[in-house]
Amino acid sequence: MLASAILGAARRLLKDPGKVRWSDVGLLGWLNAAQRQVVSVRPDAKSMRADLVLAAGIEQAIPANGIALLSVLHNVDKTTGALGRVVTLTTRDELNAIDVNWPGSAAKAITRQYVYDPDTPRVFEVWPPAIAGNKVRISYSVLPTDCTLAADSMIDVPDIYESPLTDLICVRAYMEDSDDPADKSRAADHMAAAMQALTGKTQTDQAVQPKRK
Secondary structure, X not given: OEHHHHHHHHHHHHOOOOOOOOOHHHHHHHHHHHHHHHHHHOHHHOEEEEEEEOOOEEEEEOOOOEEEEEEEEEEEOOOOOXXXXXXXXXXXXXXXXHOOOHHHOOOEOOOOEEEEOOOOOOXXXXXXXXXXXXXXXXXXXXXXXXXXXXXXXXXXXXXXXXXXXXXXXXXXXXXXXXXXXXXXXXXXXXXXXXXXHXXXXXXXXXXXXXXXX
16 A cells, blocks of 8 residues: 555544645654554564574574564475474473473474563574574564655555554644644544554454364
């Protein structure tokens, strides 16, 4: 979807089609901030896959352009690039129950499981400990590319996020006009609508995702 379409929708809600109160540059900045906010709430809104070269041991980090790990998928042959054994998610408690010394166990060429802590979204742990140079394929969230005022500039999250993007622009606009008490209420209404759209989508995704029988 064109960035200009989002800006136009926001202007209609702000009742500023003539660009009297808010400039295109100002609204564009808020659109780019809105894209980042969408990804902070919905990391899957902007994700990519990459083959990650592992460091020696259990502690690993996603690439520098990443903001959060989504999943570790497969082992990858470091010579041919062929996909190998799948990697499954586990918990530290489960590994501790099996062997409290697992972080210091022998390094292996194949990664079997990984541990993820949402408090440290850019790092994860693998078991067994990795040999330096091992590879796994991961899915991770990245920051969206900023839009520009070029006529063909596209938003960098899926079109389904049109509504929350529009609402988040309006939040910033009304917060800037906070001298009017009514604008604080309008900003709150748009924020509530944006968050409902984002969190409601999470619940919908969970309801319709494939399930094991």
